[in-house]
Amino acid sequence: MKRINDEALLERIGFKPHKGQIPIIEAIKDPKIRDFVLVCGRRFGKTFVAAYAAFRELLKPNRKIWIVAPTSDLTQKTFSYILRFLSKIYEPGEYKITSKPYTKLVMANGTWLECKTADNPVSLIGEELDLLIIDEAARIAPMVYERELAATTMSRKGRTIFISSPKGKNWFYNKYKSIEKDDHGFVWNAPSSDNPENTPEELERLRKTLPEAVWKQEFLAQFVDSGAEVFRNIREIVLDKELCYEEPIPTHRYILGVDIAKLNDWTVLTMLDKQSHKVVAWDRFQRVDYPIQNNRIASLAKKYNNARIILDSTGGGKVLNDFLTREEGLIIDDFNFSNKSKINLIDKLGQYIENKSVFIPNEPVIINELEVFGLDYTDGGTLIYSAPVGMNDDSVISLALAVWGLNSTRVRREAPPYIGAKKEERKIEKIKKKKIHR
Numbered sequence: 001m002k003r004i005n006d007e008a009l010l011e012r013i014g015f016k017p018h019k020g021q022i023p024i025i026e027a028i029k030d031p032k033i034r035d036f037v038l039v040c041g042r043r044f045g046k047t048f049v050a051a052y053a054a055f056r057e058l059l060k061p062n063r064k065i066w067i068v069a070p071t072s073d074l075t076q077k078t079f080s081y082i083l084r085f086l087s088k089i090y091e092p093g094e095y096k097i098t099s100k101p102y103t104k105l106v107m108a109n110g111t112w113l114e115c116k117t118a119d120n121p122v123s124l125i126g127e128e129l130d131l132l133i134i135d136e137a138a139r140i141a142p143m144v145y146e147r148e149l150a151a152t153t154m155s156r157k158g159r160t161i162f163i164s165s166p167k168g169k170n171w172f173y174n175k176y177k178s179i180e181k182d183d184h185g186f187v188w189n190a191p192s193s194d195n196p197e198n199t200p201e202e203l204e205r206l207r208k209t210l211p212e213a214v215w216k217q218e219f220l221a222q223f224v225d226s227g228a229e230v231f232r233n234i235r236e237i238v239l240d241k242e243l244c245y246e247e248p249i250p251t252h253r254y255i256l257g258v259d260i261a262k263l264n265d266w267t268v269l270t271m272l273d274k275q276s277h278k279v280v281a282w283d284r285f286q287r288v289d290y291p292i293q294n295n296r297i298a299s300l301a302k303k304y305n306n307a308r309i310i311l312d313s314t315g316g317g318k319v320l321n322d323f324l325t326r327e328e329g330l331i332i333d334d335f336n337f338s339n340k341s342k343i344n345l346i347d348k349l350g351q352y353i354e355n356k357s358v359f360i361p362n363e364p365v366i367i368n369e370l371e372v373f374g375l376d377y378t379d380g381g382t383l384i385y386s387a388p389v390g391m392n393d394d395s396v397i398s399l400a401l402a403v404w405g406l407n408s409t410r411v412r413r414e415a416p417p418y419i420g421a422k423k424e425e426r427k428i429e430k431i432k433k434k435k436i437h438r
Contacts, residue, residue: 004029004056013085015052020194024049027186028056034153035185037176038163041192041221046163050133051081053161057131058082058111064128064156065113068149069135072103075115078135079103082113124148130158138164142171166223167374173223192219214375230346230385231353234370237360239278244361246280249273254280254307257402258297259394261286267293268398271304277352277411278359279402280304282366284395294324301330310335310401335401339384346373346385349400357411358403369395 006029010017017025020040027033028049040046050067057063069075082105086095096106102123103115116124118140129152134140153160164172179185192198207215216222248254253274261267267288271281281300285293301307309324313334324332335341352358353370360366373387373396387393 013088018195020190021045021049024188028053033186034159035179036161037179037187039176039189039221041219043192043198044190044195047078048081050161050163051078055082055085058107061109063111063130065131066116066129067133068116068118070118070139072117074135079115118144121148127152128155129153130156132160134162136164137162138167138172165221166217169223189221191221230350230373230375231370237353237356238362239359241361244278248304254304255402255405256301256307256309257398258311259398260312266394268394269300270398270402272402277357279361308405310405342385345400349403352403366395369393
């Protein structure tokens with residue numbers, strides 16, 4: 001194929017790069033550069049540039065291209081730009097589009113492009129690629145890139161374009177720093193303000209409404225030490241398992257936080273002592289039928305002095321609630337999730353962690369989920385608490401539900417006996433008296 005005339009091609013498809021995009025376009029022209037890391041603020045136009053790189057590759061024969069993103073919606077955004085470019089040059093009959101199992105574009109020259117999502121790692125195994133575009137890379141789990149994606153361009157000596165705004169100093173940050181020192185790599189770090197369509201007035205309006213860490217991360221494209229992670233000093237509340245886990249104490253009261261599995265998630269049970277604020281029991285399981293889940297929850301609650309159960313009542317939680325209410329003696333509080341109620345829930349957990357008023361066992365799953373749990377800014381402009389794409393937050397939510405049942409950050413040395421303890425004491429006294437009379 002003849003050498004691509006990028007100036008003529010850009011003009012033909014109607015793409016006039018702004019000042020921040022021009023150096024990226026120049027780097028894309030250089031065949032020696034294999035890895036690109038574009039760390040750019042929201043609405044910079046990084047996806048548009050990546051779409052141009054993919055379109056440019058489509059013009060070459062027998063190429064294999066993937067667009068990978070956390071969700072299918074994000075891949076479709078890039079794909080829609082590519083279709084816009086194609087419509088300027090080709091007739092619809094000169095390429096074919098299929099949608100199942102994934103959106104795929106096949107050119108008459110033998111080149112194809114397929115959209116993939118990082119939430120299904122199994123689908124990312126085994127392919128060899130000439131171009132891999134990873135959109136919102138910082139929001140993809142590191143193991144998805146390391147295990148499934150890193151090797152896809154190896155045999156064909158293909159190129160990889162990582163595009164994202166930062167999300168703390170995670171694997172994407174490490175990739176940025178490593179490529180920065182690579183002779184065959186290109187890095188570009190640019191704020192949202194480089195795009196002239198993002199007016200200073202609108203950016204200032206957003207700056208006033210966002211937490212500083214989110215503003216720096218999402219719009220200034222800065223790698224902030226703490227990123228937008230929610231919980232700090234987590235390691236200071238971790239206890240050795242033998243110091244944390246314990247059998248029920250007759251005079252103590254307990255709270256059981258229950259997060260119910262959704263799709264590929266986990267059901268997590270967190271038992272919290274209302275006196276010591278320690279997690280004294282913890283269970284996590286997956287793909288278990290509701291009746292068995294019900295038995296496990298009821299059994300654990302009864303074991304710990306008829307613990308008060310705080311249950312995520314959305315989705316499968318409603319089904320389990322119906323089961324559990326049939327169990328005699330169980331105290332169940334529903335927690336209805338919305339964006340607002342989740343913010344209140346997580347804020348309370350954050351307060352207890354900050355004050356070192358709750359203690360967790362040395363369980364890597366719990367610690368890891370707490371450390372990566374973050375504050376995110378959606379394309380719709382909404383702030384949400386969530387785990388990174390491809391990772392779980394079930395342990396965080398279960399712990400937060402248990403903490404929701406606490407009334408004070410003060411860890412008490414003595415706790416009033418749980419409900420029913422005095423009745424049991426009176427029964428024991430009556431039995432003793434009967435024995436004496438006999």
